[in-house]
Amino acid sequence: MNITVDEIRRVIVASAGASESGVSDADFADTTFDALGYESLALMETATAIESEFGVLIPDELLFEARTPRELAELVRSAKEAAAA
Template structure:
């Protein structure tokens, strides 16, 4: 069974890496509105990759605008990784 990556996982990783307060229903808020820039997003992707054993291409997060988008990208990579493994 493939482990799923959820909003709780993302919240924890964002707080550990970039800090900030994430409260309420923020899944569809833009990262910009939440105060996270592209560098924070790259760092978050790097942390996720290390923790979950994933490698993301440089362009993996280009179209990611919201936490929900990022969770979907990570879960797609997890499924792909499990299918190869």
């Protein structure tokens, strides 16, 4: 399963609410979570939703290494592939 940035965005918005940063859709993937206004609690809620929806557990130490939605999508994809192997 290929988990996209759009899917990650949908999960983030559903879990933590819409970003109030005014970042365009094109820039969202590579904008840092700090710049988007998502703090650690929002990311933890997102990780819980990712686990529920995609069956992937993201340990906190890895979750906080992801600085952008694109990096989080790549992390989720890698974890999903590792779990399937």
